[in-house]
Amino acid sequence: MPENYSTQELMIIAAAREINDYERIFVGMRLPITAYGVARLTHAPNAVGLFESGVSRYEPAKDMLYTMCDGPNQLGAAWTTGLIQIMGLLSGGRVHAGFIGGAEIDRYGNINTSYIGDFDDPDVKLPGSGGAPDIASMAERLIVIMNHKKHRLVKKVDYITSPGFLGGGNERKMAGLIGGGPAVVITDRAILRPYGPENELHLAAYHPNHTVQEILKNTGWDLKSIPDVHETASPTKVELEALHQIDKDGFWRT
């Protein structure tokens, strides 16, 4: 590949573009926190990062984090408090977006991080929910990061840990959920967005060097495309520079 960026770097920059200035975002670790850092350095200098353990920051931590509770995430934070206080910002409608990942996602954006198989007798026991259901149900927009494999983007998840649009249409609203649900799913091949009255995930953009056909083959349902489906815009020089400023060791470059 002649590009001067990796797939993961593209995903990070695509994620950063989902953050608007002045927004409050549940960030999480790893790829999302890097995306948050890029957004702060480029188009969203006043975005605020939230971490469900009870941390809120303006500037991203200076050192690499493995968990949101690590010391560098707390030094110079805007707020170190309890989980209820931080997550209460969600229910008060003070949170614009949240990042979550998952083992499985289905065509209505429901996410499973709990059980593969039956929950009474699971084939695979995944770590569980953490705060993902709370963020998924209450944030204005949900930004999902996934690896694009056929067994991970499935027709119907075995267990809904974090609700998307449930059975589609207005089922989410009928179930009493206050947040807007998944706004975007960023994978290593493509960008999906809910589209149409059914709120089914559609292909919105395919990453450079990936084809629609390949993407369909790696999706567990009959993935449709939005009318103006297009190639994901390549990272700009400014975006890449911001990313390299954060990722000094090139962790995401390979």
Added chain:
Amino acid sequence: MPENYSTQELMIIAAAREINDYERIFVGMRLPITAYGVARLTHAPNAVGLFESGVSRYEPAKDMLYTMCDGPNQLGAAWTTGLIQIMGLLSGGRVHAGFIGGAEIDRYGNINTSYIGDFDDPDVKLPGSGGAPDIASMAERLIVIMNHKKHRLVKKVDYITSPGFLGGGNERKMAGLIGGGPAVVITDRAILRPYGPENELHLAAYHPNHTVQEILKNTGWDLKSIPDVHETASPTKVELEALHQIDKDGFWRT
């Protein structure tokens, strides 16, 4: 009177005797906080004082307090926190007793600090409940301080702000209240306690220089006596010395 103490001093010392060592007590201001100080200096050196605004103290404040939020009550406190946290100790069964006062009390120990007359169109609007209902419903024991007048110790209060035994008997328990209810009412004439299966307040002790007959005349219901009714024990030298150590200016001596 030949005694070397005032009626108020006697009430304070009677109140202090209701506090056991190691107990956690919702104290309140004025007379009860002085009683708490006497108890700490005499038989209950490990008692803990709680204040509903969010303060807990071991040693009583060094300076005179007008409100529980005053600076001297916070300097050197065991805990300065929120109202929910402090009052949560009640619901966790961590509070042994609480002091409250009132405008009216009835024969089942129900207390009114809200409305004289109808609550829709009151003759007198009293300041209201504060945290008294919460303490009255949840503390193991309630210690009530009142002036002994016929229109204040009434057959039935106009409005139950803080529940005692409601209609008597086991009505309190049936209503779902977790605390034990009024254990004692200390007035300027006498000490009343609930007695018998009806939990009606009975005369338990009359203060020196007060007669049973005078007390009956100043009570709004047909006050009965417990079998071993007796004169309130006079303050001991140790108790008075402790009180004078706290009340250096003789505020309570007249």
Added chain:
Amino acid sequence: MGAALENAIPFAVTHELIRQGLQNLNMIAPISDISTDMLIGSGCVKTVTGAWVGNVSGGMGHNYRRAAEKGIPNSIKINDYSNFSIGMAFFAGAYGLPYIPVKSILGSDITKSNPSIKMSTNPFSDELEPVALVPALKPDIAFLVVQRSDHFGNSHIWGSTGLTQEASIAAEKIIVLADEIVEPEVIASDPSRVLIPGFGVNAVCHVPAACHPSPLIGRWKRDHEFFHNYHQETRDLAGFETWCDQWVRHLPDHEAYRSKLGDRLESLRIIGDAPSAPANYAAE
């Protein structure tokens, strides 16, 4: 206003609401000492939602009594709560619970005089276990007095806070009155002392002694005499009018109020030093 109970009451706001002649306000607070009484006497208040209104030093609030008993200067509606139950109502409002089941007001006539409270039973119990359902309470605006804030509204509070956190998070808007404006580094040195961060704050105003005559821990002592005088001077409506002209209406702003207090205010300023032991936030 007055979510901290008897300290850090935003009297500077009380005065300004009176000067602006606002009406039909719903004052929400567990206890706010004489602040609510002043607003009632000035005809600003339609509804009182709280647990206690009066004068903590003096007892009754004369304006509150006049309004509730005789409709002077206007009749008011009272939504009765206890301290804990209004705390739970704020908690529900802050944390997205539509209502909250409370036991601490069982047996109290608060469940009768406040029509918004519903009686129910615990669905997890086989026995008939009563609970009182209190709906979420979400104020439009919360005014907070804080010891120090940076100019973004990131603020430090210490001492007892009553229901400040729950009431603030429940409120639609938060306005901070800072006793001192400090550099952002001071606040960021201790993020655990932040009650609500700046991004949740809609405005920050530098108003020294905004709490007077109530105390602010480490900053201002309580002006007991002021409360006592208010109690004496407001026994009748004419007395209140005179008091209010003198201390509120005839003054243009809080700066003029502070000037009028003069040496008296200076004598309430805390000059001692009882510093907290440092907490180390270093990460390396």
Added chain:
Amino acid sequence: MGAALENAIPFAVTHELIRQGLQNLNMIAPISDISTDMLIGSGCVKTVTGAWVGNVSGGMGHNYRRAAEKGIPNSIKINDYSNFSIGMAFFAGAYGLPYIPVKSILGSDITKSNPSIKMSTNPFSDELEPVALVPALKPDIAFLVVQRSDHFGNSHIWGSTGLTQEASIAAEKIIVLADEIVEPEVIASDPSRVLIPGFGVNAVCHVPAACHPSPLIGRWKRDHEFFHNYHQETRDLAGFETWCDQWVRHLPDHEAYRSKLGDRLESLRIIGDAPSAPANYAAE
């Protein structure tokens, strides 16, 4: 155990529970990194009540998977919650609410796999507004790692606290593991930094680095490599047994554990200084 989420996890207690061979425990925590996985692998656990069990650095917890999928070393019961809903369950337990109506798990199958959660509707709404009723959760014992405590258990905590306060107040007993024991005056200099006062604490133990390998703000860095190695070495049960013998069962106590870590532990000690700005509590 692990109410603070990923910091201040009382691993010293984890080890001691394993050494004592306790069984049939119900581990209650939102997230407690590998602590719960260790206890499951050692056969101590019957029930897991929480939101997440795994290895925050490595992903899956191998013992958790083996127990849940294959009943090795024993089958376990899982009570599913989200972080916020278990927080609310603790809150209800702490503050005397028999249950609490939560909206943040609507639409999630948590309401199906956890049979203790009941679905209902908001009685204050005319429309059919769903709520999930979560019963109060009251642990028997809460273990807390704190930066400093006096010998009465009056303790200071700073940094994010997760659900520490709610879980502690909800618990029947509280046991404090203090990184440092200080004079009572140090704690009393800052009563707003106290999470739970000494009179609510049943025991206080001086255990430096009780949190290792998790971090403690201002005291110890996280030992990322330790988590990584645990993940690698416990892929099969034999590997876990070897790991557990080496790091837990063959060591008499936490002092021996610290000695075994030796220089590695020293390299995790925070030596920098980033002190909080002082708060003044003077009253005069």
